[in-house]
Amino acid sequence: xxxxxxAMAAAVTSSKHHEDQEMMMELxxxxxxxxxxxxxxxxxxxHGEGRWNLxxxxxGLKRTGKSCRLxxxxxxxxxxxxxNLTPEEQLLILELHSKWGNRWSRIAQHLPGRTDNEIxxxxxxxxxxxxxxxxxxxxxxxxRDAVRCYxxxxxxxxxxxxSSAHHHHGELPPPPPLHPSHVACMASSSSPIxxxxxxxxxxxxxxxxxxxxxxxxxxxRYPVDPSPSTSTTSGSTSAAALPPVPCFSELSWVxxxxxxxxxxxxxxxxxxxxxxxxxxxxxxxxxxLDLGPADSxxxxxxxxxxxxxxxxxxxxxxxxxxxxGSVGHNSCGGAMGGGGDADYGRPSSSxxxxxxVVQASARxxxxxxxxxxxxx
DNA sequence: AAATCCGACAACCGCATCGGA
DNA sequence: TTCCGATGCGGTTGTCGGATT
Numbered sequence: 001x002x003x004x005x006x007a008m009a010a011a012v013t014s015s016k017h018h019e020d021q022e023m024m025m026e027l028x029x030x031x032x033x034x035x036x037x038x039x040x041x042x043x044x045x046x047h048g049e050g051r052w053n054l055x056x057x058x059x060g061l062k063r064t065g066k067s068c069r070l071x072x073x074x075x076x077x078x079x080x081x082x083x084n085l086t087p088e089e090q091l092l093i094l095e096l097h098s099k100w101g102n103r104w105s106r107i108a109q110h111l112p113g114r115t116d117n118e119i120x121x122x123x124x125x126x127x128x129x130x131x132x133x134x135x136x137x138x139x140x141x142x143x144r145d146a147v148r149c150y151x152x153x154x155x156x157x158x159x160x161x162x163s164s165a166h167h168h169h170g171e172l173p174p175p176p177p178l179h180p181s182h183v184a185c186m187a188s189s190s191s192p193i194x195x196x197x198x199x200x201x202x203x204x205x206x207x208x209x210x211x212x213x214x215x216x217x218x219x220x221r222y223p224v225d226p227s228p229s230t231s232t233t234s235g236s237t238s239a240a241a242l243p244p245v246p247c248f249s250e251l252s253w254v255x256x257x258x259x260x261x262x263x264x265x266x267x268x269x270x271x272x273x274x275x276x277x278x279x280x281x282x283x284x285x286x287x288x289l290d291l292g293p294a295d296s297x298x299x300x301x302x303x304x305x306x307x308x309x310x311x312x313x314x315x316x317x318x319x320x321x322x323x324x325g326s327v328g329h330n331s332c333g334g335a336m337g338g339g340g341d342a343d344y345g346r347p348s349s350s351x352x353x354x355x356x357v358v359q360a361s362a363r364x365x366x367x368x369x370x371x372x373x374x375x376x
Numbered sequence: 377a378a379a380t381c382c383g384a385c386a387a388c389c390g391c392a393t394c395g396g397a
Numbered sequence: 398t399t400c401c402g403a404t405g406c407g408g409t410t411g412t413c414g415g416a417t418t
Binding site: 029030031032064066067070071074075117118121122124125126129 | 383384385386387388389
């Protein structure tokens with residue numbers, strides 16, 4: 001808890017007859033002290049939340065009602081979840097922000113225990129930073145596509161890795177693996193154009209069968225087989241209600257201009273699986289997914305720039321990540337850290353990897369911005 | 377070791393909205 | 398219907414601590 005450093009407004013006034021004025025002059029600002037926190041918590045424990053101005057007057061706190069409310073909602077409330085955002089939460093934020101924009105409180109409603117302030121800060125410090133480095137607007141179609149093409153797949157990868165790690169270490173509660181098709185459906189259905197209404201609540205995307213919530217998230221997962229031998233790392237996942245599928249991640253989307261659909265296939269099990277036709281999907285129980293253009297060779301390489309080049313201006317290919325293994329051949333390929341050889345033991349530094357990739361992209365994008373006349 | 381930079385996050389501010397008198 | 402206080406929301410700023418020079 002940070003100690004008192006806030007500016008105590010000077011209470012010096014020759015006329016203290018006006019009570020309101022006196023209150024105003026004594027109002028504290030800045031970081032909250034432990035004593036203040038205790039006062040606030042005790043008051044709320046006795047009287048409940050709400051009526052913040054009354055609370056501010058009666059609790060003995062020299063704070064505004066607004067300040068009390070904010071302190072409670074953003075910090076003291078018992079169900080506040082602390083710590084770093086999980087990959088799932090990050091993915092959800094990216095997804096929901098693409099639908100709703102800066103509706104932080106609305107987004108926060110779908111991340112139990114997370115506050116709008118926390119989500120807003122995450123967006124500004126992490127996401128907007130990437131956009132700045134790309135020299136594009138964070139709300140631009142180009143950046144949104146980059147997020148879908150690069151960021152989300154990596155989060156999916158991290159989620160898979162996390163799921164696997166939990167599996168092997170017997171951590172509780174064991175998070176069931178995210179079903180790739182559900183993620184795909186989520187990504188696909190939420191596309192601003194492809195997905196229909198912008199205002200559709202993502203929770204309504206959930207199919208009735210095999211659905212459920214875990215940790216308050218709306219992601220739909222399928223039941224986990226507790227046996228490590230059947231974990232997702234083996235390349236197939238046991239599920240009672242769904243057919244076995246290879247361990248891959250897929251995203252499908254249509255960009256703001258109606259181009260596409262584009263799709264992404266991340267090979268997570270080393271099998272080099274790719275899907276080029278509906279029959280293959282159907283055989284895996286993933287029919288209904290839109291996996292992108294038939295001329296998928298157009299998007300055959302592995303970089304953000306390639307994707308941007310292909311969709312926006314054409315141009316040279318470059319590979320920014322090593323590995324060179326096979327990845328799915330659909331549209332914007334994966335570049336999933338060594339292609340086709342997913343490392344589930346990879347430390348959590350993959351976020352840094354993302355940044356490096358995007359930063360590398362930024363330099364190239366800057367070049368192409370000239371080609372595009374800077375009109376991104 | 378000191379200075380500087382920078383990321384993360386807590387907190388504040390202004391405006392919008394809501395609801396009751 | 399209008400007014401006004403309470404509350405909520407999003408943008409912005411301030412502060413701290415770790416990283417870098």
